[in-house]
Amino acid sequence: MNPEEFRIHGKQVVDWIADYLQTPEKYPVLAQVKPGDIKNQLPKTPPFEPENMDVILADFNRIILPGITHWNHPGFLAYFANTASAPGILGEMLISALNVNGMLWRTSPSATELEEVVLDWMRQILGLPDSFSGVITDSASVSTLVALTAARESVQKRIREEGLAARSDLPVLRMYCSDQAHSSIEKAGIVLGIGQSNIIHIPSDSEYRMDVHALAAAIREDEEKGYLPFAVSATVGTTATTSIDPVEEIALLCKNKKIWLHVDGAYGGSAAILPEMRYVLNGVQHADSFVVNPHKWMLTPMDCSLLFTRHVGTLKQAFSLVPEYLKTADKDVNNYMDWGVQLGRRFRALKLWFILRSYGVDGIAAILREHCRLAKEFSSWIDAADGYERMAPVLFSVVCFRRHPLHVDDENELENINKEIMDRINASGEFFIAGTKIRGRYFLRVAIGNAATSGRHIERLRNLLQSALP
Amino acid sequence: MNPEEFRIHGKQVVDWIADYLQTPEKYPVLAQVKPGDIKNQLPKTPPFEPENMDVILADFNRIILPGITHWNHPGFLAYFANTASAPGILGEMLISALNVNGMLWRTSPSATELEEVVLDWMRQILGLPDSFSGVITDSASVSTLVALTAARESVQKRIREEGLAARSDLPVLRMYCSDQAHSSIEKAGIVLGIGQSNIIHIPSDSEYRMDVHALAAAIREDEEKGYLPFAVSATVGTTATTSIDPVEEIALLCKNKKIWLHVDGAYGGSAAILPEMRYVLNGVQHADSFVVNPHKWMLTPMDCSLLFTRHVGTLKQAFSLVPEYLKTADKDVNNYMDWGVQLGRRFRALKLWFILRSYGVDGIAAILREHCRLAKEFSSWIDAADGYERMAPVLFSVVCFRRHPLHVDDENELENINKEIMDRINASGEFFIAGTKIRGRYFLRVAIGNAATSGRHIERLRNLLQSALP
Numbered sequence: 001m002n003p004e005e006f007r008i009h010g011k012q013v014v015d016w017i018a019d020y021l022q023t024p025e026k027y028p029v030l031a032q033v034k035p036g037d038i039k040n041q042l043p044k045t046p047p048f049e050p051e052n053m054d055v056i057l058a059d060f061n062r063i064i065l066p067g068i069t070h071w072n073h074p075g076f077l078a079y080f081a082n083t084a085s086a087p088g089i090l091g092e093m094l095i096s097a098l099n100v101n102g103m104l105w106r107t108s109p110s111a112t113e114l115e116e117v118v119l120d121w122m123r124q125i126l127g128l129p130d131s132f133s134g135v136i137t138d139s140a141s142v143s144t145l146v147a148l149t150a151a152r153e154s155v156q157k158r159i160r161e162e163g164l165a166a167r168s169d170l171p172v173l174r175m176y177c178s179d180q181a182h183s184s185i186e187k188a189g190i191v192l193g194i195g196q197s198n199i200i201h202i203p204s205d206s207e208y209r210m211d212v213h214a215l216a217a218a219i220r221e222d223e224e225k226g227y228l229p230f231a232v233s234a235t236v237g238t239t240a241t242t243s244i245d246p247v248e249e250i251a252l253l254c255k256n257k258k259i260w261l262h263v264d265g266a267y268g269g270s271a272a273i274l275p276e277m278r279y280v281l282n283g284v285q286h287a288d289s290f291v292v293n294p295h296k297w298m299l300t301p302m303d304c305s306l307l308f309t310r311h312v313g314t315l316k317q318a319f320s321l322v323p324e325y326l327k328t329a330d331k332d333v334n335n336y337m338d339w340g341v342q343l344g345r346r347f348r349a350l351k352l353w354f355i356l357r358s359y360g361v362d363g364i365a366a367i368l369r370e371h372c373r374l375a376k377e378f379s380s381w382i383d384a385a386d387g388y389e390r391m392a393p394v395l396f397s398v399v400c401f402r403r404h405p406l407h408v409d410d411e412n413e414l415e416n417i418n419k420e421i422m423d424r425i426n427a428s429g430e431f432f433i434a435g436t437k438i439r440g441r442y443f444l445r446v447a448i449g450n451a452a453t454s455g456r457h458i459e460r461l462r463n464l465l466q467s468a469l470p
Numbered sequence: 471m472n473p474e475e476f477r478i479h480g481k482q483v484v485d486w487i488a489d490y491l492q493t494p495e496k497y498p499v500l501a502q503v504k505p506g507d508i509k510n511q512l513p514k515t516p517p518f519e520p521e522n523m524d525v526i527l528a529d530f531n532r533i534i535l536p537g538i539t540h541w542n543h544p545g546f547l548a549y550f551a552n553t554a555s556a557p558g559i560l561g562e563m564l565i566s567a568l569n570v571n572g573m574l575w576r577t578s579p580s581a582t583e584l585e586e587v588v589l590d591w592m593r594q595i596l597g598l599p600d601s602f603s604g605v606i607t608d609s610a611s612v613s614t615l616v617a618l619t620a621a622r623e624s625v626q627k628r629i630r631e632e633g634l635a636a637r638s639d640l641p642v643l644r645m646y647c648s649d650q651a652h653s654s655i656e657k658a659g660i661v662l663g664i665g666q667s668n669i670i671h672i673p674s675d676s677e678y679r680m681d682v683h684a685l686a687a688a689i690r691e692d693e694e695k696g697y698l699p700f701a702v703s704a705t706v707g708t709t710a711t712t713s714i715d716p717v718e719e720i721a722l723l724c725k726n727k728k729i730w731l732h733v734d735g736a737y738g739g740s741a742a743i744l745p746e747m748r749y750v751l752n753g754v755q756h757a758d759s760f761v762v763n764p765h766k767w768m769l770t771p772m773d774c775s776l777l778f779t780r781h782v783g784t785l786k787q788a789f790s791l792v793p794e795y796l797k798t799a800d801k802d803v804n805n806y807m808d809w810g811v812q813l814g815r816r817f818r819a820l821k822l823w824f825i826l827r828s829y830g831v832d833g834i835a836a837i838l839r840e841h842c843r844l845a846k847e848f849s850s851w852i853d854a855a856d857g858y859e860r861m862a863p864v865l866f867s868v869v870c871f872r873r874h875p876l877h878v879d880d881e882n883e884l885e886n887i888n889k890e891i892m893d894r895i896n897a898s899g900e901f902f903i904a905g906t907k908i909r910g911r912y913f914l915r916v917a918i919g920n921a922a923t924s925g926r927h928i929e930r931l932r933n934l935l936q937s938a939l940p
Contacts (some may be wrong), residue, residue, distance in 0.1 A: 001555070001556040001557055001828055003488045003489070003491040003492040004488065005556065006484075006487065006488050006491060006556035006559070006560070007484060007485065007488035009480075009556075009560055010484035010487065010488065010556075010559070010560065011480075011481050011484050011565060012561070013560050013562070014476075014477060014481050014483075014484055015477065015478030016564075017476065017480065017563065017564070017567040018473045018474065018476050018477035018480065019473070020567055021473040021567070022473040022474075025810075030576075031576075031578065031579045031580070032934055033579050035575065035579070035800065035801070035802055035803045036583070037579070037583075038579055038580045038583040038584065039583040039586060039587055042583075042587045044587075044590070045591070045594060045615075046591035046592075046594055046595050046826060046831050046833065047826060047827050047830050048827055048830050048831045048832050048880065049830045049832065049833075050827075050828060050830040050832075050833045051754070051827045051828060051830065053557065053824075053828055054737075054934070055827075056557075056823075056824060056827050056828060060564065060820075062899070063580075063644065063778070064580045064584060065580070066566055066580075067568060067578070067579040067580030067583065068575050068579075068580050068581075069570060069576065069578040069579070070568070070570075071568070071569050071570050071571060071577075071578075072567065072569045074570060079571075079795070080579075082567075082569065084566055084567055084568070084569035085471070086471040086472075086473070086475070086476035086479075087471055087523065087526075088566065089476070089480070089566045089567050090476070090479055090480065090483050090523070091565070092485050092562060092563070092566035093480070093484070093487065093562070093563055093566075094483060094486075094487070094530065095489055096554055096558065096559045096562035096563075096771040096772075097487040097491070097542065097559050097771075098538055098540070098541070098542060098554070099541045099542045099553075099554035099771050099772055100538060100539060100540075100541050100772075101541060101549075101772060104487065106500075106501075106538040107507065107539050107541075107549075108501065108537070108538055108541075109501045109503050109505070109508055109537040109538075109539070110501070110508045110533075110534045110535070110538050111535030111537075112536075113506070113507075113508040113509040113512075113537065114508065114512070114534060117508060117509055117512045120514070120833075121516035122516075124515060124516055125516050131476070137816070138608050138773075138812065139812045139813065139814035140813075140814070141653075141811050141812045141813050142612075142811060142812060144633075145811060149568065149660075149661055152663075159663065159665065160665070160666060161665055161666050161667055162661050162665040162667050162668075163634065163642065163643075163663050163664045163665020163666075163667070163668050164633065164634035164635040164663035164664070164665070165634040165635065165637065165640055165641070165642045165643060165664075165665075166637075166640070166642045167635065167636075170634045170635055171635070171636065172636045173633075173635060181831070182793075183791045183792075183793045183813070184813060186892070187789065187791055187793055187811060188806070188811075190619075190630050190788070190789075190791075191615070191619055191624075191661060191811060192661065192662070192663055193622075193629065193634035193635070193662055193664075194633045194635075195629065195630070195631055195632040195633020195634070195635075195665075196630060196631050196632075196633075196760065197631055197632055197633070198632075198633050232635055235725070239793070239795060240793075240794070240795055259555075282802050293814075295814070300568075301566040301569050302566075302569055302571060302609075302814060302816050303814055303816055305814075314675075317659065318660070318803045319660075321653045321657055321660075321707070322653075323653045323710075323906075324906045324907045324908070325549070325709060325710055325904060325905075325915070326653075330505065331505070332505055333505045340610060341611050341615060341657060341658075341661060342608065342609045342611045342612060343609065343610075343611050343654060344608070344609040344610070344611065344763075344765070344772060344773055344775075345518070346772050346773055350530075350534070353526075354523075354526060354938055355515050356516060356517060357520075357521045357525075357526050358471055358520060358521060358523060358526060359520055360517050360518050360520040360521065361516050361517065361518045362518050362519065362520075363520045368558060400906035411786075415574070418487050424546075434795060435795075436793075436794045436795035437794045438794070445795070459816025469609065
């Protein structure tokens with residue numbers, strides 16, 4: 001395809017995207033296909049001859065689109081809903097055309113310096129002190145892995161050099177998170193060689209917040225047994241219920257014990273953009289590392305995760321590895337390849353810059369504020385509705401609830417009732433909601449996070465919920 | 471920005487990209503800026519008010535562009551040159567607009583099933599047996615980390631469950647690669663808690679290939695000392711010189727010793743698309759895992775790395791961790807979140823599908839073949855030119871060489887001469903080449919890999935090299 005053909009097809013695709021953003025609801029939000037439906041329409045062998053882009057785009061519409069679950073749809077209320085905003089998409093277009101790799105300052109000074117600037121803007125927006133420096137990664141999974149690698153390095157036991165195994169000078173390391181922490185924390189611990197049995201899940205209270213006394217007791221007990229507690233991961237906005245761990249108290253404990261405190265604000269951290277919700281990050285100023293994902297609740301297309309830390313030196317000590325062919329003579333520059341696992345780094349700062357400027361911080365805040373308002377509105381309805389119960393406080397834009405008919409007490413029956421409601425709602429094509437189970441109780445989640453979701457949608461959902469009653 | 475404004479600005483951006491692809495050479499390939507030049511033009515505080523996209527795009531052109539090192543430029547001959555092709559950019563546009571997360575089959579059946587199909591196409595194209603299954607990750611750094619995590623799990627010592635530290639039943643694990651292996655191998659070993667002292671760099675021969683006898687001896691010796699060798703990483707197309715490790719012999723050794731063999735073909739693996747170069751992957755059919763990056767030499771915008779393995783079960787055993795809120799009732803489906811570190815997964819298969827179909831396998835092969843021909847042509851010139859010497863065999867599309875005037879023998883002086891040549895070439899804005907040092911000898915690399923690089927460019931480079939002689 002030559003540049004003139006790109007110009008034509010590119011504009012076709014822009015038109016397609018503009019239509020898509022205009023009327024996302026013409027598609028069912030949850031793909032209504034069966035396993036194999038898509039695959040069976042695709043050739044089993046690769047294409048050897050070039051094909052015309054018109055044919056490929058037609059196949060995209062005909063074959064691929066019916067199997068898409070539309071995350072960028074106002075009815076997407078599952079997991080954490082997100083948004084690929086128009087300025088974010090424009091950013092992605094330029095990112096892919098420039099195709100720079102921001103591994104070294106030299107390999108694109110603008111990529112490195114814009115990343116520094118945008119991260120410092122974000123630091124200010126979130127109210128973090130200037131002792132925090134940041135790096136952009138692809139996902140919270142990776143940000144967390146990077147943070148916990150630095151945490152492991154911070155015990156200063158030459159783990160980078162000598163590893164973990166068969167060290168008479170190295171006790172078993174242990175890390176702590178609540179029973180509500182995201183699976184990426186445990187996954188990081190597995191990869192790091194800590195082992196699942198040394199990833200201690202601290203019980204959470206009735207509102208799903210980490211029990212700090214239990215944490216303190218677990219750490220004390222482990223110390224007495226000879227373990228080396230090295231990291232605590234607290235969460236601002238847990239995945240199931242968006243609960244907020246008591247970060248300030250945890251930070252105090254970690255400070256006293258010289259344990260690295262990582263805070264996972266992948267979803268909830270963005271709320272600190274609202275002046276009236278800045279408090280959700282109370283205590284994070286004392287954390288050692290903090291992650292927030294603009295690709296969750298900050299209008300940014302996947303992928304974009306921000307990792308902040310007060311210990312860049314330790315982070316680099318854990319990761320920096322510069323082969324001969326990447327040594328440069330540049331002085332006083334930042335080479336982000338030293339900050340993590342990946343050498344190949346997309347120019348993600350560009351889309352974030354587009355979004356921050358196009359919406360303005362106040363514009364982003366207005367959208368998040370509306371999401372929170374809609375969640376409150378929906379939860380008021382749940383609280384008032386007969387036969388429904390709310391399952392957790394509504395702290396952000398997620399409402400956890402379930403149908404609970406008066407005469408039903410059996411948890412299995414309640415689970416079946418709620419799964420049936422969920423399946424009916426999802427089969428409508430208008431909404432996609434998901435369910436989860438905590439402490440044996442199954443419930444549904446309505447996670448508001450797409451910029452196009454409005455009061456009209458939430459009202460329609462209420463009507464559907466009423467008519468979907470089994 | 472509403473959809474109609476996106477339509478307008480999207481077409482402006484498409485025009486910008488089409489012009490960019492048409493005349494990439496209007497920009498200097500290596501950014502001609504000093505540290506801080508970009509940053510100093512950007513506000514230190516975030517924007518609170520929305521700004522017009524015209525203003526933002528103007529700033530992109532005025533501030534950001536001068537600090538871009540143009541990877542998508544035909545004169546980019548540093549590191550491994552790559553290409554953001556037109557169909558790849560179209561794919562990225564739709565990927566970002568759909569913004570699906572391919573973590574579960576359910577979260578976008580098309581994302582999962584197209585990934586399966588495209589990976590099986592790639593498997594066939596590369597001549598790998600059907601015992602290999604694949605997954606797409608962002609980078610070879612992550613693919614390698616995932617592969618080596620599976621390798622660590624394959625020793626069946628409950629490392630996932632119990633970790634590495636203070637295990638009386640677990641010897642020190644050791645992994646092996648050549649002294650030419652990519653830094654990502656060592657980085658993975660560090661993250662995994664193996665420790666640098668247990669990542670053994672086997673010497674390479676005069677043509678920079680891993681010495682299999684030395685490998686066998688190191689493994690034998692380590693076994694005698696009580697270490698547990700668990701992984702060997704071989705490379706097809708090393709970063710500095712594109713040497714090819716003797717994979718067949720290494721595979722035989724690994725098979726006998728029951729050691730996981732990972733093969734890093736991030737760059738070189740793509741060459742197997744050419745029937746006449748299929749041999750570069752000889753032996754890989756016996757490997758346990760294999761990585762190749764379409765974002766290097768297969769016309770794909772960053773990021774896109776393919777990880778193939780014959781042991782999906784072990785891979786999932788190492789990584790699968792499904793929290794309640796991600797449990798689905800779907801049967802017989804593939805949930806790619808179980809295959810690696812990241813839960814958040816972009817729909818990267820879409821761009822690869824666009825590229826494979828738009829170029830056709832034969833079209834891609836033709837481009838790679840031309841790159842290899844240009845490299846041969848350039849290396850013939852180096853071989854014939856007075857005062858130049860070739861530093862490694864030309865196996866793919868990379869030529870390693872240096873200026874070596876007859877009367878100069880001092881390595882420091884040679885390094886200075888070659889760095890001066892490099893700096894002069896790079897200051898021209900026409901080309902970006904990089905240098906490296908092996909065994910105390912500094913040399914330059916010309917890495918041909920951008921689809922727009924033609925004979926005209928290589929001829930011009932020769933002329934510049936002649937006139938740049940210090």
